[in-house]
Amino acid sequence: MSSEPVSRAEQRRRTEARILAAARRLFAEVGYDRATVRAIATEAETDPGLVMRYFGSKDQLFAQASGFEAEELITGTPAQAAEQLLLALEHKLAATPIDALAAIRSMFTHPDATAEVRSAMVSRQQQAAQHLAGDDADLRAGLIGALTIGVVIGRHLLRFDGLADADPERITALLRAAVHDIAHGPAAPS
Template sequence: MTSTSIGAGTDSPEAHLPREERRRRTEAAILEAARALFAESGFEKTTIRAVAAKAGIDPALVMQYYGNKEGLFAASARWQVDHKRIGSAALGDIPHIAIEDLFATFEDPSHRDETIALLRNCLTHDSALEIVRDEVMCETQEMIARTIGGDDAELRAGLLGSTMMGLILGRYLLELPAVKAASREDLERVLLPILEALVNPPATS
C-alpha cells in the first residue's frame, strides 16, 4: 500500500529477472525509501521496518544489504553537488555559482532527498554533522578563503557558507513562507549584492 513493491509478490512484473538486475532494483528501492524517510522524518524516527515496508521487502534484507542502520544512512545521505567547483572559481563568479549550485541541488527532485536527508540530521547525528561540517563546509570555505584573500578571508568565507546554509535551512527545511515562496529571480536580485559584499573586501582606498 505504501509504494513500489518488489519482494514476494506472487506474480509481479519484477519477478523472474536475472540476478544482477534484480539485486540492483532492490538496492535502489531500499535506498529510495530510506532517503525519503530519512529526509522527512529524521534518522531516529525512521525505522528499518518502515524502510523495508516502503520498499516492499523484508526488514532483514535491509540489514543484509547495508549491514546496519548506520550503514544504510551512510549510503542514503550524501552531498549531491560538486562543492569543489566553487572553490576554484574566480572571485566575481562565486555569488552566481553559489546560487546556481543551490538550485542544482535542491530544486532537482532526483538529488533532493539525498541532500535533505543529510541536512535534516546534521544537528542530531554525528556522522551527518561530520560530513556537512568537515567535508562540505570547511573544505569549501578554505578554498574560497584563498580566493578572497586579505585579513578577514576566513571569516568572510565562513559567513558566506553560513549565509547559504541559512538560506537552505529557511527555504527547504524550515520552509519559511517568504523565503520559500521567492522565485530564483527574486533571490538573485536581493541576495547577489549581499554575497558580493561578503566576498569583496572593502575598498582600501
C-alpha cells in the same frame, strides 16, 4: 508477451536503489532517529532483512543516503566565485536537495550526521576560500556557507513565508550584492 528474465544482480541493484531512495526520503522527512529500518523497508517494498544485508547497519545506510552530491569546483576571480556560489544555491532552491536535507534534519540528533554535514561544508568552504579576496577568505567563505545552509533550511525545512514559494532566481537576485560584498572582502575606506 514475455519479457526478458531479470538477473539476480539486476534484481539486487533495483532493490538497493529502492532502499536508498526510501531511506533518503524518510531521513529527510523525519530524521535519523524516527526513520526505522522497518519503515525504510516498508517504503522500499522489501524485507527489513534485505536492508541490513545490503547496507550492514542503519548507520551505514544513513552514510550512503545522506551523502552530499558532488558540487562543481569553485574557480576564477572573487566575482566569478560569487556567481558560481549563487548558481549552486539556486540549484539547491529549485529542486529539493533530498540528500542534504536528510543529513541536515538528522544532524540535530545524530552525531554521525553532524560530522557528515560539517565535513561537506568545511570542504566546500576551504575550496571556495581559495578564490575569494583578502586575508580572511576562510571567514568569508564560512559566512557564505552559513548563508547558503540557512536559506536552504528556511526554504525546505522551516518553509518560511515568502521564501518557501519564491522563485529561486528571485532569491539569488536579492542575495547577489551581499554575496559579492562578502566574496570581495572589505571595501577600501572612502
